[in-house]
Amino acid sequence: MPADEQPGALLDDASAANRSGGAPTLEDVARVAGVSRATVSRVVNGKRRVAPEIQEVVRAAIATVGYVPNLAARSLVTRRTGAVIVVVSGAEEAHADGSTTIDFADPFFGRVVGGMLRALRPRDVDPVLMLAETEADRQRVISALSNGNADGALLVSTHSEDPLPELLVRAGMPAVQFARPAQQVPMSYVDVANRDGGALAAAHLVDRGRRHVVAISGPLDVPAARDRLSGFQDEMARRGHPWVPTVNGNFTYASGVSAMQDLLQQEAKIDAVFASNDLMALGAIEALHDHGLRVPQDVSVVGFDDSSVGALSRPGLTSVRQPIEEMASEMARILLDTIADPDRRVTSVIFEPTIVVRGTS
Amino acid sequence: MPADEQPGALLDDASAANRSGGAPTLEDVARVAGVSRATVSRVVNGKRRVAPEIQEVVRAAIATVGYVPNLAARSLVTRRTGAVIVVVSGAEEAHADGSTTIDFADPFFGRVVGGMLRALRPRDVDPVLMLAETEADRQRVISALSNGNADGALLVSTHSEDPLPELLVRAGMPAVQFARPAQQVPMSYVDVANRDGGALAAAHLVDRGRRHVVAISGPLDVPAARDRLSGFQDEMARRGHPWVPTVNGNFTYASGVSAMQDLLQQEAKIDAVFASNDLMALGAIEALHDHGLRVPQDVSVVGFDDSSVGALSRPGLTSVRQPIEEMASEMARILLDTIADPDRRVTSVIFEPTIVVRGTS
């Protein structure tokens, strides 16, 4: 008895401390259920067979003490966190240098996040949001990942030369991109068939009987912009319009306005416009109105993205729709699979666009 | 030697394992710097004075081994995670039952998150996004919080009867709401002076010489909707228009259309409309156009929110602006303070609205 290092008092103490010390632990459950911590852990995680009647007892004990696993402790040993980082770049205010940035208020981001959530929630994984505008931001992402602060990253960028994919691949971090990366990096991605989207717009405009068609492109160093334009031009050519006057914008409303003004100046007659995103399409409409032209009576306008701003404008903007939510869900699914099996090959999934016809065409 | 369970090889192994075993740990840094783990920890956290020259040595060691603290281990002992949950409810698709829900694609959420980020980033706290539509979702939030998965919650809800604030207060979790809670719960919040916003709209319309003014309100169980309307009505009364015909909508575009149709039917003459948010204002404009009325020549329209859909529509929507980003930043700041000092009193910060005049008035 005196040799016993743990006197009886300790046991009493322990059973009293059942829950006094804050959140109940595995230990507490084990004591109540009359089994070992390991068994409780097994029941919680379903990792190994446990006799049904013992499972019953353990579950009851869990319920009575109100046990919730401590994720920090768990991830300390499993090296898994159940969180992924959603990295958004190109979201900060544009007006700094008039470059390709899009405001974070762009509904696009909301839709993307919503889509990811659909795939993440059922797997009990939560997204943590991080911006990657500055070098410091990027370091934060990298270290969050190498910290074991998150298991992987979902990249949504609007830049063409984002260094992050490169960095992540080099660090061997699981990651998936939205849209094909501009530089060649071995990273999974989802994308829409941008060429097909451009072709859809061309076919629609020609079918509507338009003959004097122009285009407003995005910056040509962005693969998506390049593909939308060439898909559009190729389909126009196929339908007998080998030459489409084109001006480049940078995906902003303002650039849509000025691109349209340029086109109006250089072309004698215009009866249709294809813009590589909705914001620019809206800008183009503004410029057309200023020029005394009516949409769609005089000029048809087709955008790209099927964004809510387009849908809500009057008349509603005809637009090429990319299934953003589904694409984002797929991204999340690919990431989760990659996390589960890191040796998985890099994959990409391409979605087909559709055209949503509204009032402007 | 045979009795020695751990032969000398193990030691070599250990010094070789300096970094072989994955991420470098405090231990590794300590060995390189020739100090104890505790001292390295002190340098990293700046918790206690450490001799400058030792700090120097430790920092150098950290740099050479490329040490990054493991957050799981840290939070296991500190019971802090450096993450807060952003709970969004009322974001899921509306069309289920036509209720008050707003699509997650609403730029509003993006702006809110962006504002939060501004306050969170400098303090090295990351937001994790969670939806709270179903009971299961709410449980997830609660358990994430009691798990120690996050330190607090930022609530952005568009429902009037969200049970979550109640639950969080009861669980003693730090949390801050966007907009005053509908039910009386002792929780900090930020809000805009909705009454003043309504008054601003009234003053503007009367100053424009409008005399036959109507209003489209939000659901009156939402405090914000109530305040906007009564602020508007009171100011109208003060300026000689004691009676303002009013129809309730539910903050959606469609409800704006039908509310306006109702008003058009019941009022002989209308030359101005105040809608309690921009979506409904846009809907009202649609209905006015269908009725052959021009905006702003025949009817002035003022919305509320200064959302991007309003800003981008043609003509631009005049709207009462709430400084969403600043409000969200303030929310985050309050939450961070509450986490730092849990005994802090419940506080609320009210922001002043402004009116942004565009083409519709």
Add this chain to the structure above:
DNA sequence: CTGTCGCGGGAGAGCGCTGTCCCACCGCTG
């Protein structure tokens, strides 16, 4: 010159969990 205090460093005990190793037991086969 000694007592005392404060400063700065080390040692060590966990935080709550998982996973490996081990062992008891059961039912089977030879």
Add this chain to the structure above:
DNA sequence: CAGCGGTGGGACAGCGCTCTCCCGCGACAG
């Protein structure tokens, strides 16, 4: 009936970190 594989539970060693306790040492007052 001994031997054997398989099943299911317990013990225990950490995961990487913080923090409390302790101790040595120099400065300073008595």
